[in-house]
Amino acid sequence: MRATRLVWWLVLVVVGLFYLVPMLSMARFAFQRIPVIKLSLDNVFDRWTVEPLFDTFGDPNFRKAALLSVMLAVATAVATSVLLLPTMVVAHLRSSRARKLIEVSAVLPFVVPAIALVVGFAGAFRNTFPFLIRHPLGLVPLYVITALPFTHRTLENGLAALDLRTLVNASRSLGAGWVRTMVAVIAPNMRASIATASFLAFTVVLGEFTIASLLLKNTLPLYLAYAQGQSPQGAFAVGLVLVVISTVFVALSNRFARTVKT
């Protein structure tokens, strides 16, 4: 019994190392100014510096890319809530069939890989709405679609935990219209879920490469791919920051998801 337990511990340790080592290697490469060949037990603690990160922060191209990515992330999160929440509320009030249909439609983005979506998008809109392809904010609808399976799941859990019919009836009987009901009654009650969905949307947008790369928009991941050749240390440092940020976002959404359930 004890021996088999040891085996399972070993499994966890090996997989844990596999999860940990790449991240630590990235951190070392980014923040220590010693090539790996010259690394030895004597100098593992020498020449650590956060300079590469700040050098990159000073790069105007980086700032432009970061600004664009943050803008896209916020726009995607807002567009997701504005588009999805009213639709899902109405579906919940109407019938479980409407709810199921929305649920199925929200999984559809899984069956169209990002690369197929973006080439179809570019082809379909090139002659009709070239504005959407040229303008950076044209990425927002595609990002809303890409994040849809995750954001829908979150909002669905939140709505299922609410006594929606009572809330809406109470609000309507006090004379509030639909818009007011959405903004003043449902949205505040859905705070945790909306926040979770937004975090997930941020994570998707900040990491997305395929779509931005084919539409030639210089978002953060594209900047990273480009900077890899120019100043690898800075690029890896920013890459690590992105990993930390998305880890925090996912951890936050896990936490919120738990508070919704209880």
Place this chain on the structure above:
Amino acid sequence: MIKRARHLAFAPYVAFLAVFLGWPAFYVFRSALAPISASRSPMLEAVTGQFRGSFVYSLQLSFVSAFLGLVLGAMVAIALVRLQHVRGLRNIVVGYSSVAANMGGIPLAFAFIAAFGMQGLATRLLREVNIDLIGWGFRISDFWGIVLVYLYFQIPLMTLVLVPALDGLRRTWHEAAQSLGASARQYWRMVALPILMPAIFGGFLLLVANAFAAYATAFALSSGSSRLVPVQIRFFLQGDTITGKTNLGYALAAWMVILTTALVIGFQLLSRRAERWRR
């Protein structure tokens, strides 16, 4: 009047999906089905000519990484059940799994270059103990290198699929089997495994689809020169200058949609079956 207004409430969402998901998908298939000349169809050319190799390569990569992800992810999930008395362990592992399962793109490629690249830290450490990866021909941009990188999100995804399934195994089933004289091995082979099978197989399909659609990581690892299908699509459609061949790019994309659709439908059907036991 009111009824119609209620229908209208769905209009923005439906219109949004139709315009930004439906239309692009339709465009891909329409272009893919338009014949290049009287006798050649791009859909056929995409899987018979020189791109057959790309599909085989992409699918091999997806299946191998999904299979290894399945085995290792399952081992982690079982370890969590066996060690469930250790407080906090499960939260940490499941929590990090949900982070790692969503990892991908450029930062993940960077992390593996820093660890297992030519000048990687892990490469160096392994050489100290006489495991010479580079000497054995291992390259992070080759088949097995990409498999290794993909395992970073495949293993945790499988863990996340299997932990709830293992939770669904009731203690009473184990006791019932034991009281009928079953050995531990017999219980696993004849009771637990058949119940877990839909979850395992469904998870496997999900992992295949997951790897098949991935693009950014492989692109960054190989500096854009990979044989993977998504990278080939880019080659045909980015510049839009190679006349007559663009439809071939759309045909590759159409095949990708067909394959992932089949995989996702398979996953959905199996996970519905898997949930039957959990009520």
